[in-house]
Structures are given as C-alpha cells and as structure tokens.
Amino acid sequence: MIAGPVPLDGLDAVPWADLAHAYGSAAGVPAILRALARPGPGPEREERLDELDSAIHHQGGAVYSAGAAALPFLLELAATPGLPLRAAIVELLGRFAALPNDMREPWSSDEHALSCRAALVAGHDLLVALLDDTDPAVRAAVADLLWEYARWSPRAQDAARALADRDAVEPDLALRVSLRMAGARAAAGARASGSASAAPLTAAVRRLVKAVGRDADALTLARLAAARRLDPAAATWRDLLDAALAPATPHHAYPAWRADGAHLATALCALCGDDPAARLDVVRALIGHERPRVRTGALQAAGDAMLRRRSAVPALVPLIGAALEDPEPENRARAADLLAAAGDAGAAFDDRLAAALDDPHRPAALRAAWALARHGDVRAVPALTHALDHEEDDGFGPSAHYGGNFYWFTRPPLREALEACAPAHGPLLVPALRSALARCLTGHHPAGGAATAPVDLPRLHLLCDALAACGPAAAEALPELAALLDAGHPRLACTVIEVLGPAAGHCRPRLERAARTALAASSAGPSTHRTANSSAVSATSPTRPRPPGPVDHCLTALTVARTRFAVDGDEAALLRTVDEVLTSTAVLCQGVEEAHGRPRSAAAASAIRDTAALASAVARCLAALEPGAGASRMRRPEQWLRATEWRWRSHESVAVARAHRRVTGDSGLALQVFGRVLETRPGTAYSPIELAALRGLTDLGPEARALAPLLRACRDRDERLCDGGGWRGMALDEEARGHARAVLAAS
Secondary structure (H helix, E strand, O other): OOOOOOOOOOHHHOOHHHOEEOOEEOOOHHHHHHHHHOOOOOOOHHHHHHHHHHHHOOOOOOOOHHHHHHHHHHHHHHOOOOOOOHHHHHHHHHHHHHHHHHOOOOHHHOHHHHHHHHHHHHOHHHHHHHHHOOOHHHHHHHHHHHHHHHOOOOOHHHHHHHHHHHOOOOOOHHHHHHHHHHHHHHHHHHHHHOOOOHHHHHHHHHHHHHOOOOOOOOOHHHHHHHHHHHOHHHOOHHHHHHHHHOOOOOHHHOHHHHHHHOOHHHHHHHHOOOOHHHHHHHHHHHOOOOOHHHHHHHHHHHHHHHHHEOOHHHHHHHHHHHHHHOOOHHHHHHHHHHHHHOHHHHHHHHHHHHHHOOOOOHHHHHHHHHHHHHOOOHHHHHHHHHHHHOOOOOOOEOOOOOOOOOOOOOOOEHHHHHHHHHHHHHHHHHHHHHHHHHHHHHOEOOOOOOEOOOOOHHHHHHHHHHHHHOHHHHHHHHHHHHHHHHOOOHHHHHHHHHHHHHHHHHHHHHHHHHHHHHHHHHHHOOOOOOOOOOOOEOOOOOOOEOOOOHHHHHHHHHHHHHHHHHHHOOHHHHHHHHHHHHHHOHHHHOOHHHOOOOOOOHHHHHHHHHHHHHHHHHHHHHHOOOOOOOOHHHHHHHHHHHHOHHHOOOHHHHHHHHHHHHHHOOOHHHHHHHHHHHOOOOOOOEOHHHHHHHHHHOOOHHHHHHHHHHHHHHHHOOEOOEOOOOHHHHHHHHHHHHHHHHHHHHO
16 A cells, blocks of 8 residues: 555646536546545545546546546556556546547547547556556556557557567456457457558457467457457357357356356357348357356347347247247246337237236236237237236336347336237227326326325326327227316327317317417417416427427417317318417517527527427318318418428428428428438438338328339338337337338339
C-alpha cells in the first residue's frame, strides 16, 4: 500500500470551474480525483469513480472539456502501485481510448476529442509499462485499452508490438486468450475503417496466432478465432466448435464458457460473421447439448438468427419446438417465446404449447399462452382472461420496444396478446375486457372496496385497443364505452365505437355532446385543468397526460365527429366540424410549414407538431366520406403536405397522402410520399412509418406498379427489414412482407 495520497501535481492549476462535463460545471472534479488518490480502502471510493465516469464519459458519444483535462490525472492514478481500484480506472481510460473508433464527424474532430487523444498518446509509455504490472486485472484492462488505442494512435506499431511481446511472458492464461481475440477484433476494425494501423495490428495478431509454445492446446480456440477474424477461410465453424468443446480447452479462460456455457453459442455465431449457414449449423449442433446452459445459449442464438434472416425460421422452428420438452425450465420458456415470435410457422406446435399451459414453471406456461395467442388459438383465452381479472398478478407485462438485432426475452406483452387473439375469439374475451374497463373507470379492485389511484390511462389504452380488435363482439361493452365518454375520455372510447359503427347508435347523443364540448373548449383557449379531453396526451408519451390546449380539443372534436359519422353516416355533421376546425386553426397554421430544419424554440416545435396532427386528423375525416365528397376541404392538408416535404417520413404525412388519394382520386402525390418513405438507405431498418406506407399502397391497386422494384426487394430479401429486438422485429417484418406481396399481386 502507498504511504500517502498521490500528488496529482498541477491539479489546482486547471481552471475546473470554467470546464464542463455532462452535468454542467466541472468545479467538483478535483475533489473526486483527490478522493481517488487517497490510499487505503474507502466505502465511497467506487461511488466517486462511478460519479466521475458518468460525468466525463457519460455513456460515450461525446467528449467534454473536463474529460480531456482529467485524463492526465487518471493516468497518474492508474500508474500508482497499491492504489485501490486501479483496474477500474484503467477501464475508464479504455473507454476514452475506444471513443475515436466509434465517434463520427464532426464530433471526432472536436477540440476536446483531439485533446483526449493527445493525452492518451502522451501517456503511451506509461500505459505500455502497465502490461508488466503485478496486478493481473490491471494487465487485462490495459491490454484491452491498448488494442483500442492502437487502432488510431500514431504509435500503433509500438503498441501492437508490445502486446504481442507480452504473450511470451504472461502467466495468466485468460489474458493470453484475450490478447488474441481482442487483437483480432481490433485488427478487423482497423481494416474495415481503412486505418493505417491495420497492417501493424494484423502483423501482431498473426504472431500470436502462430505462437505454439506453452499452453498450445489451451490456446487452440483463441488462435482459430483470431485467424478466422483475419481470414474467414482460415477456420470453419466446425473447427471452432470442436476447439470450444475439446477437453483441453479451459473454460475459465474463455468468456464464451462463462455462466456454464450460456454464451458459447452466441460467441461462436459471432465468430462466424456474416455466414448465415454457419450460424445455423452452430445452433443445430448446440441446441441439444448435454449442458442445460449451453442449450439456453443456443436458444438465444436461434432467436438472434431468426431476427436477422427470414430463412432461419423454417430451419430452426422444428428444433425449437422440440425444446418445449427440455428438462431445464428456462429453456422451455425460451422455446415457447421463440415459437410465439415465429408466428404462423410456430403454430405447428400449438398442441404442445397447449400442454405447456400446465407447466409448473410459470414463465414457461405464460409464454406458451403468449404463443397460442399470437397464433390465434382459442386455448390462450383462459390465460388472457385471468390476466385481465388479476391485474396485480406478475404475469403478462407491458409493451416493450427494443432495437438492434439481439433477441430480447421479455415478459409477454398483454396488449399484443389480446390484439392477436381478439379477431378470432372476441366474444370470449369481451366479458373480461368489460369487467376490467369497469374497474378501471370506477377505481375498484375485483374484490371490491378499496379505491385505487386516479384513472390508469395506459390501462385504458390497452383495454380499448383490445376491444377494438374484437370487432362486432365489442358491442357488448357499449355501456362501459358510454361511461368512458361521460368520464371525459372521448378519444379512447371512439377507438372502439368507430369500429362498431351503426351498432353503437345509442351513443350518438353522447358523441354529439362530446364534439360540442371539445369545439367550445378549443375556442376558449388553453386550459389549466383537465376537461372533456382529459385523455389528451403528449406527443412523445401516451403515459404522460398534459393539460389540453386548443389543438388537443380540435383533435378530439375531429375524432368524435369521424366516429359519429361511422355510427350514423351524417356527412353534413362531419363536414361542419371539419369546417369549424379549419376556421379556428387557420391563424395557428400560417407559415408553420415553411419552418425547415431544427425549430428555433419549443413553441415553434410545438406548432409544427400541432399543424401536422391537425392535417392528419382532417384528412382522416375526409377519407371517411365517399370519394370526392371532401375534395375542396382537402386543399389545406394537401398544402401542408406539399410544403413540408422535409418531413414526409412521418405518420402524419403518410396519413394525409393516403387520404388525398382517396378523396381526390389522384395517386401522384401519394406515390411520391410512399416512394420517399420506402427508399431507405442501405442498412437502414424499416419502422412503423414504412409499414404505414405499405398499407397505403394497398389502396392503389395497379397504380402501385411504379414502386414495384422497391416492393419486390421488400418481398424477396432474406434479411429482415424491421428494427426490433425480439418478437416485434420479426412480426413487423412479416407484416411488411405480406403487404408487399399483396400490393404486387394487385398491381
């Protein structure tokens, strides 16, 4: 242990108060650095390092002036033998070393980013010396740092040579494995980016691959993995698998074998790169392995493969279906989850899934119900009604959205389970939905008695969306929907009533009253309290109600008017509401469409959102009429659409384009908008906006042939189109593919 605090010479000479980090002024950074410089254990030391990490690095992506100023002192702390947390300090330095490999311009050339790189280069000799540190954790951390650093450093050759030289004397086998595998990743990254460091990095890794001295058998997997990174032909998937499973491979030295092999399949698939056949072969080989956790990892790799490529689904579903009988409970749950994600392809195992409803492992039983619901199987209904009747039950979860190409195993979402099952089995679900809606409105639990918190808007959204999916069967819930209208949530009630149409005739007086109330509120100006439109929500979150303003009330009036038209067909009433809204919002919308680029103020951003929402809502009202009936009133939404070409990739623009074609009969503008939306850049995933455009194209029939090349690419490609980590990405991709097929068939 060191005798006293690390000096940190020059710390007070830095004008910290003039520097900034992620949370503002960096005036507090010196105190954190001094706390880290004190010898001996301290309960707050880790907290202080975490505080510094989040302030000056803050999840990466940006470099602050305080980060550049702090690096020399962090280097000094890392180089002080006996100081606690040195390995963690080196890991923080390593995150700064990796930033230049991930940052894009103009941030990469920012003065603070350049200062950080200069500080690391200045500390080159100190960092290389840490390869000989007595603490293996410090050596491992600095080795990872130096590989990242070497990708951009002017001293890349020196760093790479030092790393390769270290292997000859390094006693830690796990670090020797990491030298090869991390080095190969760095060399491959340098090649891909065209960096001048690619040659010295590749040369250093080849040295490590060819080194066959001590521990040769134990290093076989690392050497093969590194060789394949440099040259995919250097090792096959079978070579990698055999080496991974070889008795001479020490599990403790390989991250792939952590958690008893749960990461083995995904690690081997990653080494297979862009070879989809090799990835499938790895999954096939490991999904029946004797170790339960290896099988768990194989199911993860199966989900990843199906999320990346359509062809993986038919190849892997039979193996996944067999895993429903796995003795390991988690594996049975994962298998059911993947069969839910597979959609129709997983329905072949519905009988086994129905048997799994009685699985003693509750997560497996829940996911079996989720899969059956996704397949529209009636045997899912009891589990869904139970979930509705027992809201506090830790079973189905909320809707979750994850990006990327990693398959996330999450709690099954109740909303999507209900919506998938409702079209075929609405009459069986509506009673439970009615009861849940009544409880939500009255604020009482099923057992009665205790009042709950105020109305749960997310729950109301879920119940109304599910009732709407039930179609005509939802008419049974009209008493609750009428109560919802009276309770000040007209837009939510209209979600269902519009679907019911004339069957909801007795709701007409309430709809008339709701429309009048909303129009009157829009004329009165912004409100400071919740009124008839208490279900108005912010543009960014359906769970965060905000006091409704004039535009919110106008949107409510239009929604209610459109719903009333679906109920009674009164075209004149609908057009009167449209005219009142167009008149009352004319001043608000003047000039907004010319505001290109980033809004200059929050008020300007709000005005842009409001005009987009109004244009979309008016267009949807006019689209409900017979073609041509609202042509003169369509000019306003059309003008907005033509003037805001810069935001055609939005739900509002797609909705206006779709309505414009129906109202005017002219498909030219719609084709321009849909084409712009579907012309994604290479590597760019489809989102719900692209799906909305594809739905719009289904209206065009033969006129859609102008976009046939885009549609054929959507239909025929094997790579998934949609960005969503888990079942949602696969479901959205299948929906996109189905729309493309339908449009091509019609055109």
